[in-house]
Amino acid sequence: MSARAVSASDHRVVIGLEVHVQLETETKVFCGCSTDFEDSEPNSHTCPTCLGLPGALPTLNEAAVEGALKLAAAIDADVPDESYFHRKNYYYPDLPKNFQITQYDSPLCQDGELTVTVENDERTIAIERAHLEEDPGSLQHAGGGGGIDSAEYTRVDYNRAGVPLMEIVTEPDFRSPDEVRAFLAKLEEVLDYLGIFDSSRDGSLRIDANISLVPEAEVDADGRIGPDALAAANRTEVKNISSHKGAEQALAYEVTRQKNALQRDRTIAQETRHWDESRGVTVSMRSKEEEKDYRYFSEADLPVLRVSDWAEAIEIPELPDARRERFAAEYGLSSSEARKLTSTREVADFYEQVADRFDPDVAASWVADTLLGELNYRDMAIADVESRLDEFLHLIELAETDEITAKNAEEVVLRAMLDDGRSPDEVVEREGLGTTDEDEIESAVATAIDENPDAVEDYHTGEDGALNFLVGQVMQSTGGSADPGTVNELLRAALDG
Known part of the structure; x- marks a missing residue:
């Protein structure tokens, strides 16, 4: 060399x-x-x-x-x-x-x-x-x-x-x-x-x-x-x-x-x-x-x-490393979830208030994945929504009690809350997002089967995607207010019966 x-x-x-x-x-x-x-x-x-x-x-x-x-x-x-x-x-x-x-x-x-x-x-x-x-x-x-x-x-x-x-x-x-x-x-x-x-x-x-x-x-x-x-x-x-x-x-x-x-x-x-x-x-x-x-x-x-x-x-608050360790031990979070939920003091405080009302895993999913993702997309911070904590808690409650679907809660209501400043109830009423009862879903399932014989035949021959197509037809006809899991169950029962 x-x-x-x-x-x-x-x-x-x-x-x-x-x-x-x-x-x-x-x-x-x-x-x-x-x-x-x-x-x-x-x-x-x-x-x-x-x-x-x-x-x-x-x-x-x-x-x-x-x-x-x-x-x-x-x-x-x-x-x-x-x-x-x-x-x-x-x-x-x-x-x-x-x-x-x-x-x-x-x-x-x-x-x-x-x-x-x-x-x-x-x-x-x-x-x-x-x-x-x-x-x-x-x-x-x-x-x-x-x-x-x-x-x-x-x-x-x-x-x-x-x-x-x-x-x-x-x-x-x-x-x-x-x-x-x-x-x-x-x-x-x-x-x-x-x-x-x-x-x-x-x-x-x-x-x-x-x-x-x-x-x-x-x-x-x-x-x-x-x-x-x-x-x-x-x-x-x-x-x-x-x-x-x-x-x-x-x-x-x-x-x-x-x-x-x-x-x-x-x-x-x-x-x-x-x-x-x-x-x-x-x-x-x-x-x-x-x-x-x-x-x-x-x-x-x-x-x-x-x-x-x-x-x-002098007294100082709980610091990031200590809070991560406590979140993992107290709430059963993974290391990656704990890190994301302690990225700032405001995020950690917000999560703990949500976890006081709901299961820690549910709270972690909503705050770490759903809310922070929507805020990052809009170049916003948790400080911009701290004052609306009660509205956010109500939104989770609507989804957890099946008054609206989780999909609509995340993709329609939350986004409208952040973009327009409306409350969850205002968005649900304006968009007509109340969940559809089972009788209506059964009717929509029957219609989807009747109107899509090719997809029904594909399902019976084992073609991938046929069932998902039929689920999509039912969700479209119910305006997205039906629970996808319920739709899936009813379709399988009807097709296999």
């Missing part, structure tokens, strides 16, 4: 993440400006503090600290006796102070972990730190191609400046882009269950990924990579990733780019690159900053943060 081939193939992918998560609070982290600025005019949710005007002083948001402590409990992180805020100095137009209030060497959460499953293989990802800071504003590139490297000009909206942000920094424990995607999905689940994160908010989760290719010879038998080997491998940072899928795609591209560079005996530059999602490529932005470039110093306007006692007393 040539030296060129060795340099290209005998390397291990090493990835670490910096995940920026907006905490769901009513006001910003250091001032009283509202965080509810969606669809608002640019720069309309600002004040002297988040605009960095001279003399304006920060005041720490208690709800943001509580959200951070809930995350610490969920990832089993340590909370120090004392934590401090610092100023991270750099010039970006989306931070008008020219520094960011953040935490440097005393983060609020330290040494946590999160376990993820990738292709049935369980991995524990170490989380070095999670610290509280303020979000910058947002840049809107305009003109030209609209990309960061082709825009004619850039607008700045400071509405987002000061929104509370948790930066979650992992150890370089990922070995593939699909592991990263699995971790981000798990992290978002946990944040959702904690009630401190809204994934529907634009820019609520943003990812910076650090990626290196380390020679296979530097990897221990247990997969560990020493700090010297990591330091020797030039690290590329990919910024501005905004989704799980985007992270997987950006990292897959970057792995390929770096491997191709090694194949050509080129050096991997230590740099910061931008993920251009529209083109599916990373673009060089600048050389990678080092820690000393930020000139950290203490934020004198904020006191020491002492919350370790609070952290010990």
